[in-house]
Amino acid sequence: xxxxxxxxxxxxxxxxxxxxxxxxxxxxxxxxxxxxxxxxxxxxxxxxxxxxxxxxxxxxxxxxxxxxxxxxxxxxxxxxxxxxxxxxxxxxxxxxxxxxxxxxxxxxxxxxxxxxxxxxxxxxxxxxxxxxxxxxxxxxxxxxxxxxxxxxxxxxxxxxxxxxxxxxxxxxxxxxxxxxxxxxxxxxxxxxxxxxxxxxxxxxxxxxxxxxxxxxxxxxxxxxxxxxxxxxxxxxxxxxxxxxxxxxxxxxxxxxxxxxxxxxxxxxxxxxxxxxxxxxxxxxxxxxxxxxxxxxxxxxxxxxxxxxxxxxxxxxxxxxxxxxxxxxxxxxxxxxxxxxxxxxxxxxxxxxxxxxxxx
Amino acid sequence: xxxxxxxxxxxxxxxxxxxxxxxxxxxxxxxxxxxxxxxxxxxxxxxxxxxxxxxxxxxxxxxxxxxxxxxxxxxxxxxxxxxxxxxxxxxxxxxxxxxxxxxxxxxxxxxxxxxxxxxxxxxxxxxxxxxxxxxxxxxxxxxxxxxxxxxxxxxxxxxxxxxxxxxxxxxxxxxxxxxxxxxxxxxxxxxxxxxxxxxxxxxxxxxxxxxxxxxxxxxxxxxxxxxxxxxxxxxxxxxxxxxxxxxxxxxxxxxxxxxxxxxxxxxxxxxxxxxxxxxxxxxxxxxxxxx
Numbered sequence: 003x004x005x006x007x008x009x010x011x012x013x014x015x016x017x018x019x020x021x022x023x024x025x026x027x028x029x030x031x032x033x034x035x036x037x038x039x040x041x042x043x044x045x046x047x048x049x050x051x052x053x054x055x056x057x058x059x060x061x062x063x064x065x066x067x068x069x070x071x072x073x074x075x076x077x078x079x080x081x082x083x084x085x086x087x088x089x090x091x092x093x094x095x096x097x098x099x100x101x102x103x104x105x106x107x108x109x110x111x112x113x114x115x116x117x118x119x120x121x122x123x124x125x126x127x128x129x130x131x132x133x134x135x136x137x138x139x140x141x142x143x144x145x146x147x148x149x150x151x152x153x154x155x156x157x158x159x160x161x162x163x164x165x166x167x168x169x170x171x172x173x174x175x176x177x178x179x180x181x182x183x184x185x186x187x188x189x190x191x192x193x194x195x196x197x198x199x200x201x202x203x204x205x206x207x208x209x210x211x212x213x214x215x216x217x218x219x220x221x222x223x224x225x226x227x228x229x230x231x232x233x234x235x236x237x238x239x240x241x242x243x244x245x246x247x248x249x250x251x252x253x254x255x256x257x258x259x260x261x262x263x264x265x266x267x268x269x270x271x272x273x274x275x276x277x278x279x280x281x282x283x284x285x286x287x288x289x290x291x292x293x294x295x296x297x298x299x300x301x302x303x304x305x306x307x308x309x310x311x312x313x314x315x316x317x318x319x320x321x322x323x324x325x326x327x328x329x330x331x332x333x334x335x336x337x338x339x340x341x342x343x344x345x346x347x348x349x350x351x352x353x354x355x356x357x358x359x360x361x
Numbered sequence: 362x363x364x365x366x367x368x369x370x371x372x373x374x375x376x377x378x379x380x381x382x383x384x385x386x387x388x389x390x391x392x393x394x395x396x397x398x399x400x401x402x403x404x405x406x407x408x409x410x411x412x413x414x415x416x417x418x419x420x421x422x423x424x425x426x427x428x429x430x431x432x433x434x435x436x437x438x439x440x441x442x443x444x445x446x447x448x449x450x451x452x453x454x455x456x457x458x459x460x461x462x463x464x465x466x467x468x469x470x471x472x473x474x475x476x477x478x479x480x481x482x483x484x485x486x487x488x489x490x491x492x493x494x495x496x497x498x499x500x501x502x503x504x505x506x507x508x509x510x511x512x513x514x515x516x517x518x519x520x521x522x523x524x525x526x527x528x529x530x531x532x533x534x535x536x537x538x539x540x541x542x543x544x545x546x547x548x549x550x551x552x553x554x555x556x557x558x559x560x561x562x563x564x565x566x567x568x569x570x571x572x573x574x575x576x577x578x579x580x581x582x583x584x585x586x587x588x589x590x591x592x593x594x595x596x597x598x599x600x601x602x603x604x605x606x607x608x609x610x611x612x613x614x615x616x617x618x619x620x621x622x623x624x625x626x627x628x629x630x631x632x633x634x635x636x637x638x639x640x641x642x643x644x645x646x647x648x649x650x651x652x
Contacts, residue, residue, distance in 0.1 A: 078456045080397065124635055127642040130452050131395020132598065134460075135590040136638070142587060143631040150624070157624075258582060262464045269457055298468035305465035312457040313446050 018339040029331045040182055044175040052178045056246045058287045059181035060239045063188045064264035065271070065279035065286075067235035070192050072265070073274035074204045075228040078130065080261045081137025084121070084144045085114045085233045087256035089240025091148055094250045097164040098154070104180060107241040114237025118230045126226070138258065145256035159251030162244055177246050184238050191231070193276055196334040200224060205335075262301065266308040272318025276332035281320050362497040367620050369498060371613030376508030377573060378608030380566040381589035383515060383601060384559035390599050391535040391555040394444060394455055398462040400586030402560065405466060406432050406567025407576045411479055421482035422506075425568055429561045436560025437553040444556065445549055463582060470578035481571035488572045507569045511608075514562055515601055521558075522601075531555050591634040597644025606646050610637075 044052050064082065071077040092110030093103050101109070121144075125136045149157040165173060195201060203224045206214035215221050244250050263286065271282025286304065293300035311318055323329065381403065388394045396402075409431055410424045419427065447458035482488035491501040522528040530551050533541040538548040570576055570585065588611060596607025611630050618629020637645065 072453065076453070078453060080460060124638055127638055128594075131389065131393075131397075131456055132590075132594070134395065134397065134456055135586065136594070138582075139587050139591060139631055139634060142583075143628065143635065146628040146631065150628075259464075262460070265457065265460065266464075269461075273453075298472045301468040302465050302472065305461045305468070309443070309458050309461040309465070312454050312461070313443075313450065316450060316454070 019336050020339065021333045021336060032331075037182070037186060041179065044178050049171060049174045052174050053246070054287065054291065056174075056177055056181045056242070057290075058283055059178075059185045060242055060246070061263055061267055061286055062185050062279060062283040063235055063239040063242070064260060065267040065283055066188050066192050066276075067232040067239075068261070068264040069268045069273065069275075069279045070195075070235075071228055071232050072268065073278070074196065074201070074208070075225050076130075076208060077225060077229060078134045079137040079229075079232075080134045080258065080265070081125075081139070081141035082232065082236050082264060083256050083258055083260040084137070084141035085118065085236035086240035086243065086260045087141070087145060087148065087252065088114050088117055089237030089242075090244035090250045090255040091154060091240075092237070093241040093244045094154055094160070094162055097162055100164065103162060103164055103241070103245045104176065107180065107184070107238060107245070110241040111234045111238035114240070115230050115234040118233030119226075121233075122226050122229045126222070126229075141256060141258070145252050148256075149252050155250065155252075157252060159249060159254070161249045162247075165245070165248065177242070180245070181242050184242060188235050188238070189276065189280075191235075193332050193334065195231070196276070200227065201334055204228070259301070262305070266304045268318075269308040269312050270304075270318055272320030272324075273316075275318070275320045275324070275330075276334065277330070278318050278320045282318070285319070362495070363620065364617075366498045367616040368613055369500070370504070371616035372609050373500070373504035373508050373612070374573075374615070375592075375605065375609030375612035376504070376511035377566070377569050378588050378592045378611050379511045379605040380507065380514065380562060380569055380608075381585050382592035382596070382604035382608055383511075383518065384562040384566065385586075385589045386593050386599065386601060386604050387518070387555060387559045387562070389593075390601075391531055392440075392444070392448065392552050393452070394448065394459070396444075396559075397456065397459040397586070398466060398581075399459075399563065399589060400584070401463045401466040401470075401578075401581035402432070402435075403563045403567035403570065403585045404470065404576055404578065404581040405435075406564035407479070407481065407571040407580075408470065408474060409564070410481055410568045410571060414481070421485055421568075421572065422487060424481075425565060428568060429564045432564035432567075433557040433561040436556040436558075436563075439560075440553045440556030441549060445552060448552075463586075467578050467581060474578070476577060476579075478575035478577045479571070480575045481568060485572075503572055507573065510565060510569070511605065514565065515605055518558070518562075518601055527551070527554055588630070591630060593644075595634055595637045595645060597647030600644065600646045603644055603646035607644070610645065 040055075043055065064086070068079070068082060071079055089110045092113045093106045096106035096109060097103050121140055125133055125140060128136045148154070154160065168176075196204070203214070203219045203221075206217070206219050207221055207224065211221060240255060243255065247254075267282035267286045268279050269282070270285050271280065272278030289304060290300045293303060315322060317324070381400075385396060385399045388396050388399075406428060410421075410428045413419065413427045413431075414421055414424050417427065443458055443462065444455065447455040487502045487506065489503070491499050493499045520528075522532060530541070530546050531554065533544070534546060534548045534551045534555075541551070542548050566585065566589075567576075570580070592604055592607035592611050594607065595610050596603025596605070610633060614633040615626045615630040619626035621629070
């Protein structure tokens, strides 16, 4: 979490490369405090609040996965509901074989990762826009296939067994803690991945795919890895959804609305930043809670805001903050300090968009 | 005989799917825009037709005379504002904006109209009538009409693109918009024209679907967009006649699927789509692989 990677540029002794413009050791401490406070939350607030927070965790996990795909690997998928649904159904199937849904969550997530490999093989034949619709068709196909099995509820769905003996308050609290744990793991994984080799490869692909390919970057492999990781994350979110709703219905878990929510949260928060999905999820939950009595309005507002941000503030809300304060809570890029300049010129290492000051 | 009937019905519904698909294909071919709001706009076309018929009492079969220009105008407007704005900022933005548009349109229809299903032309003898050949095969006038319209639209588009002045401009801009700009073509205007034409076909698709079946706000994505896309991929990306081939193949697959098991109709169509994606990703009608 701190500025450890401090290397000297080759010949010029006075050039320094750091992960961030400022020392971000406090981010680590801050993150820890936030997580501890969130972990204690069920003891403080009513269960209504914890239920909303579980919803927020689901959107946060989904958003950070969509961000990894669209913001770093250039994969715009509108079919991530395939894995939300599969995650929910895996938990249901495991529960039917008397495996606790909480234990089943991890298995369901891994199962989604495994399922993602053949699905990637199918959709990777298409690029950009057609890739997007292909994932959507795939999600619908998976749903139609699942609906063919009456033992798991067919077209109408069924309630999740195995949690009947639970005390309702404890169940909500446990769901909350699992949600928090999965969120932390998801964000941590994305952060560490992007700081590592994969992040470097993805940056190279984003800047120039042909050049990256010819320098030996395994472009297809990196994209598949991202797709699989996103499937695991979305599967975990789907499993969490099944546990929090206690019912699994094909139309609900395979709804494209999940992709709309994750994509809008990312766009509003800031595409291609770790902080963006977090900020976007907060905006999403606030909007949803404010407008929940007006039916479909929150999706209309969310959609309009996302379109406006995509057009006029492409780096999202976090981009606006970053432009003014030059803050990265979770730096995955690099910052070049020229001799005596105090770090005016940014060098694009990891993140950031052209025209930004640091990366 | 049942199978023969399935194939015939499949071919005829294929005409409707080709109508769904040709707007999507045209917008991709000219502007490189994959319009994720395509299906929802077709549904908007259906609702506009509903409104136009309610207000002016035109016969349903002639409603296109009013609806197509309205949708074409909307297409030009959307292209010159939102879509062009997104295009200037890159492929990713285009996808986000059209996806946002799709979600906004669907939910706005839910909010301001309602979630009920509507259909067009109930009681009209051409819309609901049919005639029989032998004892097994029954041909609906409507499907024959839609198929004829689809073929006419594709022929018209082909003629327009290859022979008219604007068609040449559209092809020039699709090839290289900077070069076309240098030769004095305002490519943004040409993009607008292409979008207007695409939206006109989308309006026809919406009216056709409204007469053939029922539509509701969610029909746009559930049915029209995904069928259109499947038809485009099966037929081959960027090929106009490919959309008809793709539509027909999709239609036949669905009819045969429904014959095996009523609930397998949609699944069968998508399975054929996936098989084509695996064995012939360039589609049935195109030679070279395009990405």
